[in-house]
Every structure is written in C-alpha cells, then in structure tokens.
Amino acid sequence: MRKISLSNLDKAFALIAENAKLYIPVDGKGGASFKLWQEGVKMSDALNTVRSAKDFFFPQMETLMEFKTEGKNIEIIDNRQEKEDFVVFGVRACDVKSFEILDRVFLSEPVDSYYASRREKGVIVSLACGRPSETCFCKTFGIDAANPAGDITAWKTETDLYLLANTEKGEKLLSAISSITEDCDGKAVEEQKKQISAIMEKLPLSNVTTEKFGAGKTKEYFDSPAWDELSSHCLGCGTCTFVCPTCQCYDIKDFKTNEGVQRFRCWDSCMYSDFTLMAHGNSRASQKERFRQRFMHKLVYYPDNNDGMFSCVGCGRCLTKCPISMNIVKVMKTLGGKEND
Amino acid sequence: MQKITREVLIAKAEELLSNGTVSKVLGLKKGEFSYDQTPAVFTDIESMKKDFVFDDFSGANFSKYLIKETKKGEGKTLVFLKPCDTYSFNQLLTEHRFDREKVYVVGIACDGMVDIKKIKNAFGDGIVSVDATTDTLKVETLYDGVKEIAKAEVLAERCRNCKSKKHVAYDELIGEDGEVISSNRFDQVDELEKMTADERFAFWQNELSRCIRCNACRDVCPACTCEKCVFDNPNSGVQNKAAANSFEEQMFHIIRAFHVAGRCTDCGECSRVCPQQIPLHLLNRKFIKDINGFYGDYQAGEEVGNRAPLVNYTKEDLEPSEAVNKGDK
Numbered sequence: 001m002r003k004i005s006l007s008n009l010d011k012a013f014a015l016i017a018e019n020a021k022l023y024i025p026v027d028g029k030g031g032a033s034f035k036l037w038q039e040g041v042k043m044s045d046a047l048n049t050v051r052s053a054k055d056f057f058f059p060q061m062e063t064l065m066e067f068k069t070e071g072k073n074i075e076i077i078d079n080r081q082e083k084e085d086f087v088v089f090g091v092r093a094c095d096v097k098s099f100e101i102l103d104r105v106f107l108s109e110p111v112d113s114y115y116a117s118r119r120e121k122g123v124i125v126s127l128a129c130g131r132p133s134e135t136c137f138c139k140t141f142g143i144d145a146a147n148p149a150g151d152i153t154a155w156k157t158e159t160d161l162y163l164l165a166n167t168e169k170g171e172k173l174l175s176a177i178s179s180i181t182e183d184c185d186g187k188a189v190e191e192q193k194k195q196i197s198a199i200m201e202k203l204p205l206s207n208v209t210t211e212k213f214g215a216g217k218t219k220e221y222f223d224s225p226a227w228d229e230l231s232s233h234c235l236g237c238g239t240c241t242f243v244c245p246t247c248q249c250y251d252i253k254d255f256k257t258n259e260g261v262q263r264f265r266c267w268d269s270c271m272y273s274d275f276t277l278m279a280h281g282n283s284r285a286s287q288k289e290r291f292r293q294r295f296m297h298k299l300v301y302y303p304d305n306n307d308g309m310f311s312c313v314g315c316g317r318c319l320t321k322c323p324i325s326m327n328i329v330k331v332m333k334t335l336g337g338k339e340n341d
Numbered sequence: 342m343q344k345i346t347r348e349v350l351i352a353k354a355e356e357l358l359s360n361g362t363v364s365k366v367l368g369l370k371k372g373e374f375s376y377d378q379t380p381a382v383f384t385d386i387e388s389m390k391k392d393f394v395f396d397d398f399s400g401a402n403f404s405k406y407l408i409k410e411t412k413k414g415e416g417k418t419l420v421f422l423k424p425c426d427t428y429s430f431n432q433l434l435t436e437h438r439f440d441r442e443k444v445y446v447v448g449i450a451c452d453g454m455v456d457i458k459k460i461k462n463a464f465g466d467g468i469v470s471v472d473a474t475t476d477t478l479k480v481e482t483l484y485d486g487v488k489e490i491a492k493a494e495v496l497a498e499r500c501r502n503c504k505s506k507k508h509v510a511y512d513e514l515i516g517e518d519g520e521v522i523s524s525n526r527f528d529q530v531d532e533l534e535k536m537t538a539d540e541r542f543a544f545w546q547n548e549l550s551r552c553i554r555c556n557a558c559r560d561v562c563p564a565c566t567c568e569k570c571v572f573d574n575p576n577s578g579v580q581n582k583a584a585a586n587s588f589e590e591q592m593f594h595i596i597r598a599f600h601v602a603g604r605c606t607d608c609g610e611c612s613r614v615c616p617q618q619i620p621l622h623l624l625n626r627k628f629i630k631d632i633n634g635f636y637g638d639y640q641a642g643e644e645v646g647n648r649a650p651l652v653n654y655t656k657e658d659l660e661p662s663e664a665v666n667k668g669d670k
C-alpha cells in the first residue's frame with residue numbers, strides 16, 4: 001500500500017495528467033460532476049456525483065458512424081475518437097460495481113466495440129465512502145463501501161490518501177506517481193474500514209434485502225396487484241433512468257443532413273411512451289407496464305440472464321431525484337413484504 | 342393563521358368521507374425518510390391514519406393529478422390545495438382539462454414549504470430525520486448529531502418569492518384566506534435583463550448544458566397537458582431523446598416556455614423537480630413579466646375562463662414592433 005499527503009494530491013494529479021486525461025468529481029451548480037482535471041481544479045467532497053460514472057463508457061449521446069453519399073456511392077465513416085487513455089478518479093463503490101453490470105451487457109457477444117474500447121482505455125481509481133448518506137443501500141447488493149473495487153482503491157483520511165493497486169493498469173498508474181508516494185502499512189485504512197462498516201449497519205436502509213427477488217421470480221411478481229398503486233403517480237419522466245448507473249437502454253437514430261447521415265445512439269428510458277416503439281405501436285401501452293418493466297428488469301430479468309446478479313447498486317440517486325419520491329426501495333418493500341421493512 | 346397539520350386534514354377527510362361528500366382523497370404518503378413523500382389515493386380513513394402525511398415537505402402541486410384522477414370511477418376526489426395550487430387548478434379548468442364537479446377542494450393556508458436540498462446544502466448528506474413542527478427545524482444527522490436551522494433559511498425558492506396567500510378556488514377553507522402579496526419574484530429576471538446578450542447567452546448555456554433531457558419539468562408541469570407532446574411524437578420531426586449539441590437543449594426549454602406562456606401560473610414545479618437544479622422558472626417568469634408589461638398585469642389561473650392576453654385580441658394590443666422595442670428595455 002502507498003500513501004500520499006493530501007497536500008500533495010495536486011502534484012499527483014499533475015503527474016497523472018501528463019500521460020492521460022484525468023477526470024475528478026468537482027463541485028458545481030446543481031451538484032458534483034466529473035470534470036477534466038486542470039491546474040487549480042479542486043476535488044469535490046460530495047459523496048457522489050449527480051450523474052453516474054457510467055457516462056465515461058456509455059455516454060448519453062455518441063455518433064456511431066457517418067454516411068456520405070455521392071451519386072450512387074455511399075461512404076461509411078468511422079469517426080471514433082477514443083484513442084487516448086483516461087483516468088477516472090474518485091469513483092464510489094456503487095458506481096464501480098455498475099461497470100461490472102454494464103460489462104455483462106456490452107461485452108458479451110456481440111461485443112459493443114464502442115463501449116469496449118473505452119473500458120480498455122479507462123483506468124478507475126475508486127474511493128471508499130467516508131460518509132455514506134441516508135439514501136445509500138449498496139450493502140443490500142453485496143457491495144462494500146469500505147472496500148470498493150477498481151484498478152486502484154483509495155481511502156481518504158483527514159491528512160492522507162491511501163492507494164492500493166488491484167490490477168495491472170492500477171500498478172502502472174501507481175508507479176507513475178511513485179516519486180511522490182511512500183510505502184505504508186494499512187493501519188489507518190483498517191481503522192477507516194471499521195468505521196465505515198459500523199456506519200453502514202446504522203443506515204436507515206440497511207435492512208433492505210434482495211431475498212425475495214432474483215432469477216425465476218417473473219411469475220411471482222409480474223401480475224402483482226401492487227404495481228397499480230406503486231406506479232399510479234409515476235410522471236413517466238426519465239429522471240430515474242438517466243441518473244441510474246446501471247440503466248443501459250439506448251436508441252439508435254439517424255440525423256440526416258444534406259451531405260449525408262449521422263448515425264447516433266442516445267440513452268433511452270423504459271419510462272417513455274415511445275420506448276421500443278414498433279410499427280404496431282408500443283408493446284407497453286400504460287405507465288404501469290413501463291414502470292413494472294424498469295423494476296422487474298433490475299430485480300428479476302437481469303438476474304435471470306446474469307447468474308443471479310441484480311442490476312441495482314444501491315447508489316440512492318433515484319431516491320434523491322425522483323420528482324414523486326417513488327423508487328426501487330419502496331418497490332422492494334412493497335412487493336417483498338414484511339421482511340424488507 | 343391556523344397551523345395546518347396532518348391531524349387537521351385527516352379529521353376533515355374523515356368527515357367528508359363518512360358523510361359521502363367524497364369517495365377518495367388525493368394526498369401524500371409517507372416515505373422512508375422525513376422528506377420523501379409520494380402522491381397516493383386514499384379510499385378509507387384507516388389507511389390515511391396509517392400512511393397519510395402532511396408537513397413542511399408537502400410541497401407538490403396536486404392540480405395536474407386531477408386530470409387522471411377524475412376520470413377514474415364515480416364520486417368526488419378530495420384534494421387539499423395550497424394557495425399556489427389553486428391557480429393551476431383554475432387554469433386547468435379554463436382549459437377544460439377535468440370535470441370540476443368531480444373534485445372537492447379544501448383550501449389550506451400555507452406559510453411556505455421547505456426544500457430538502459437546502460437542508461442538505463447546510464448539513465451535508467446523512468439526514469436521518471427532520472422535525473419541522475416549529476419555525477426552527479431540528480435536523481438529526483448521521484454525523485453531527487442534532488442541528489437546528491431556521492425554516493426561513495431552507496424555504497423552497499418558490500416559497501421565498503410567494504406571490505399569493507389567497508385561494509382562488511375552493512369548496513371550503515380551513516382557517517382564514519390570505520391576500521395576494523407583493524413578492525420579489527421578478528428580481529432575478531431584472532438581473533438577467535440587465536446582462537448583455539452575450540452574458541445572458543452564457544448564463545443560459547451554463548444552466549441548460551446540464552439538462553439530461555429527462556423531461557421531468559414537462560411531465561410535472563400543470564400547463565403541459567397535451568395528450569401527446571410534440572417531443573414524444575416520432576412523426577413530428579423534432580422528437581429527440583438526446584441533444585445533438587448543447588444548443589438543442591436550449592431549443593427544447595425555450596419552445597416549452599413559449600408553449601406555456603400566458604398559461605404558466607408560476608407554480609415553480611419545474612424547478613422543484615429538476616434533477617440538475619436548473620432554474621427553469623426564470624424562463625417562465627421572463628414571459629410573465631413581459632406579458633404584464635405589454636398587456637397589463639395578468640395572472641394565469643386567477644379566474645376560470647379568463648382569456649389570456651396572448652390568445653385574445655383587442656384594438657389596443659401592442660404592434661409586434663412595439664413589443665420588440667419594449668422587450669429591449
């Protein structure tokens with residue numbers, strides 16, 4: 001394990017930024033967001049960013065290719081720009097876990113090469129959560145806020161930042177800043193881990209369990225009468241899906257110009273009335289069906305297809321941002337019954 | 342002013358449910374924390390006593406829900422409306438969006454609602470509970486024990502600039518009605534007007550660049566009640582789920598502001614629900630201020646059936662050229 005004094009953090013950032021684009025969470029209007037580090041940019045103390053870190057690998061909008069037409073010829077242009085390495089610093093345990101969930105979708109055959117190349121070029125430095133929020137429930141999904149995954153795991157104390165490499169990429173990055181870090185024992189980190197674990201037990205949502213959910217539960221919940229009330233006041237907006245680190249649905253569209261066609265993809269939301277719209281109309285005609293889709297996907301369908309893994313990481317963003325404060329915790333408690341109360 | 346409490350409202354609901362005036366109650370259900378209340382329909386008093394909640398976090402505007410609620414079943418829906426909600430209520434009636442006969446409105450006085458975001462700005466994440474029974478809020482935090490903060494400091498932005506304590510629609514009132522009050526709600530618009538065009542453009546670009554196109558502002562807006570929004574309609578040619586560039590977001594919000602101009606009551610729901618805290622209400626207020634300046638003071642929703650200046654014609658109306666010049670000032 002290596003450590004660096006917080007007063008030297010900017011030097012470390014500068015060293016990293018020599019070889020790669022470095023993104024860190026930065027405070028701004030509306031909350032924290034990942035921004036490109038430059039001299040003078042200060043790291044946010046916020047627990048989490050408003051938007052999740054999935055944006056780095058699965059951006060809200062990206063051009064896939066362009067078509068240029070000349071007479072009867074069509075030229076296909078691959079205008080991908082992801083050639084540079086980049087480092088994302090300060091990703092929380094929940095968001096790091098979300099990459100694993102997205103990987104299973106985008107990296108299984110047929111591999112999504114856009115996503116894959118970003119995953120290859122990206123280095124993740126995670127950061128343990130010193131002060132989890134009342135809306136956090138990552139423990140429900142087996143995530144340890146005190147010991148996040150990632151290429152490097154970092155722990156921040158009052159005075160120092162402790163760093164431990166977990167992968168080759170991580171080792172490489174740590175060696176790039178070895179001149180300003182020093183070897184250390186893990187005492188302070190162990191102490192912090194204990195503190196965080198104690199807080200996690202105390203959190204108001206610490207008793208939410210996944211016991212009642214998972215693969216094979218479609219029949220049990222699909223026709224539950226509870227969906228009516230749960231979804232009755234859903235506005236049908238896309239807030240929950242767009243702040244969610246694991247929502248992965250997208251749409252592909254063509255933007256036509258006089259010179260040709262720009263084919264882009266963008267996030268889509270199962271909450272929208274035109275989601276998966278087909279020639280015959282929308283297969284989910286009511287908001288109840290759309291609402292049910294989102295939560296069944298997280299709690300049943302995804303586990304069905306992914307060895308029981310859930311596609312929620314308990315980051316709590318939807319709890320904070322939903323305009324009507326309806327969310328996955330309320331769904332789990334209502335459907336799951338007493339055990340979840 | 343009578344303090345409106347959960348108990349007062351439950352007693353009123355019990356009276357109206359048991360004497361058959363209403364068959365259901367549209368209200369808020371308590372959540373996991375002190376502040377995360379969800380709209381719900383109650384059909385019996387027992388479920389209300391169990392789950393119904395009303396306190397300083399009960400800021401949601403219920404008027405728009407009446408469109409859907411009044412189409413369900415027989416009987417009247419009881420709804421408790423704050424003064425600002427009643428303007429949206431009237432505006433929706435003006436636009437024939439629901440049947441007035443199917444609603445029973447109890448007007449409730451309001452001394453402003455608090456914004457959990459402001460409490461979190463003051464004390465950080467980890468808010469275990471908030472006791473908002475007096476003008477000094479007691480906030481229990483995970484990390485710093487119990488903290489106190491004056492309600493005035495964490496009032497929702499729209500309540501800070503409350504325009505009216507008067508109910509413009511109700512079947513009965515709990516307590517006495519208030520008055521239309523003078524507010525400073527156009528101060529920020531004045532500031533924007535004083536900017537140069539470039540500064541103003543930069544201001545909005547900075548704000549709107551955070552938009553994630555979740556449509557929450559539109560979906561919560563009582564003035565946005567089209568059966569099918571043009572932005573959701575693949576045949577419209579402008580439907581788009583993401584912006585191709587940052588200017589497109591501005592188009593979305595500006596078009597929306599134009600569409601609700603003259604109908605927006607300035608209820609502030611758009612800014613309340615924005616996950617990116619974009620001050621969308623300022624766009625609407627600019628339109629309201631301009632309409633007031635061009636055609637004389639006009640408050641959408643003040644009376645049912647009012648013809649809004651933008652859909653009315655009088656010989657005294659401004660010529661477009663005059664409007665342009667006035668707008669410049």
